[in-house]
Amino acid sequence: MSYFESRLGLNFEDLDRIYHVLKFCEELNINNLILEPLNNAKYFHEDLFHKISENTKIKLFFRFNIKPKTIKEFKKEIKFYQKFPNIISLETQVKEIQLKAAKDSRVHVLSFSDPVNMKTITPGLISLAKQNETFIEFSLAPIMIKNRALQSKNFRILYRFIQLILRMKPKFIISGNFDSLYDIRHPRNLCSVCHTLFGIPLEQAKNAFSKNVEMLLAKVKSKEGNKFIQPGVRLIKGDKLI
Amino acid sequence: MKDERQRYILFKIITDDAENFNQKVLINSIWHSIWKYFGMKEAPKIGLWLVELNVLKCYGIIRCSHITKEIVISALTMIQEISDKRIILSPIKTSGTLNKIRQYLK
Numbered sequence: 315m316s317y318f319e320s321r322l323g324l325n326f327e328d329l330d331r332i333y334h335v336l337k338f339c340e341e342l343n344i345n346n347l348i349l350e351p352l353n354n355a356k357y358f359h360e361d362l363f364h365k366i367s368e369n370t371k372i373k374l375f376f377r378f379n380i381k382p383k384t385i386k387e388f389k390k391e392i393k394f395y396q397k398f399p400n401i402i403s404l405e406t407q408v409k410e411i412q413l414k415a416a417k418d419s420r421v422h423v424l425s426f427s428d429p430v431n432m433k434t435i436t437p438g439l440i441s442l443a444k445q446n447e448t449f450i451e452f453s454l455a456p457i458m459i460k461n462r463a464l465q466s467k468n469f470r471i472l473y474r475f476i477q478l479i480l481r482m483k484p485k486f487i488i489s490g491n492f493d494s495l496y497d498i499r500h501p502r503n504l505c506s507v508c509h510t511l512f513g514i515p516l517e518q519a520k521n522a523f524s525k526n527v528e529m530l531l532a533k534v535k536s537k538e539g540n541k542f543i544q545p546g547v548r549l550i551k552g553d554k555l556i
Numbered sequence: 557m558k559d560e561r562q563r564y565i566l567f568k569i570i571t572d573d574a575e576n577f578n579q580k581v582l583i584n585s586i587w588h589s590i591w592k593y594f595g596m597k598e599a600p601k602i603g604l605w606l607v608e609l610n611v612l613k614c615y616g617i618i619r620c621s622h623i624t625k626e627i628v629i630s631a632l633t634m635i636q637e638i639s640d641k642r643i644i645l646s647p648i649k650t651s652g653t654l655n656k657i658r659q660y661l662k
Contacts, residue, residue: 496642499633506629
């Protein structure tokens with residue numbers, strides 16, 4: 315089973331730093347990595363992505379995270395990012411945008427990496443995401459902090475969030491999303507943390523780090539070239555039988 | 557009663573400064589992590605034993621009971637600092653026999 319670190323934010327203007335981080339990940343035996351450009355994502359091209367991919371043994375994928383504050387902003391950003399053949403995730407505290415994004419097939423992932431965002435999730439939103447096969451993502455970064463009081467608080471928020479997810483059974487992925495280099499962990503080890511500390515069944519935890527991410531990537535790939543209409547419907551050009 | 561089987565966990569040590577690192581410091585921090593995250597309920601079940609520590613080659617092998625394998629992996633994963641130095645103890649291989657671990661190391 316190959317495991318994915320589904321979110322690692324990097325500044326794409328600093329290539330040396332990127333290569334340093336990738337080397338560190340190689341040392342940790344991470345095989346699959348999804349990178350997220352932290353700033354000025356609009357100015358990056360596929361060439362840069364290919365250049366980075368060629369210089370490492372790790373299988374790289376890319377994602378864009380949008381953080382709109384209004385619905386108008388959301389519409390504008392999603393229109394821009396939909397042309398990229400990469401994962402598009404949304405992270406916001408505004409409920410209206412979350413609901414709109416859960417219905418929108420252009421948004422692949424609803425991300426809840428921050429404890430403040432986690433508190434905004436509702437069973438209604440999860441149900442909507444489940445119907446539209448949108449993935450729900452949460453990160454383990456909030457539990458890797460030094461301050462014990464804050465760590466306990468984040469544990470509780472994450473625990474409640476996970477129990478809700480397990481009850482509603484949507485498709486979900488778990489990411490690290492660590493800021494510091496020394497916080498990064500191998501996804502298999504994070505599976506153990508999810509299993510022992512948050513009560514996620516081991517098989518489900520493993521799926522959240524591997525199978526579900528593979529499914530997400532397959533979904534993104536199927537949309538490449540605008541051939542995708544909706545799940546189960548495919549446009550075949552030049553076939554007279556249709 | 558079913559016999560308790562053993563598991564050997566090979567882990568990688570990633571740190572900038574491995575000078576003040578020894579068996580005692582390592583085992584203390586693993587126990588500290590177990591106590592912190594799993595408490596007294598789980599601690600007696602573990603049967604933790606440090607089999608080998610190679611600071612030069614940056615790896616270590618610990619032994620635990622097969623039921624608590626995931627707990628030990630979690631405890632190792634959650635360790636962030638030892639003696640105020642940032643560190644990663646990354647479990648890379650688990651086996652029921654020490655020979656398999658040694659073969660993996662070769």
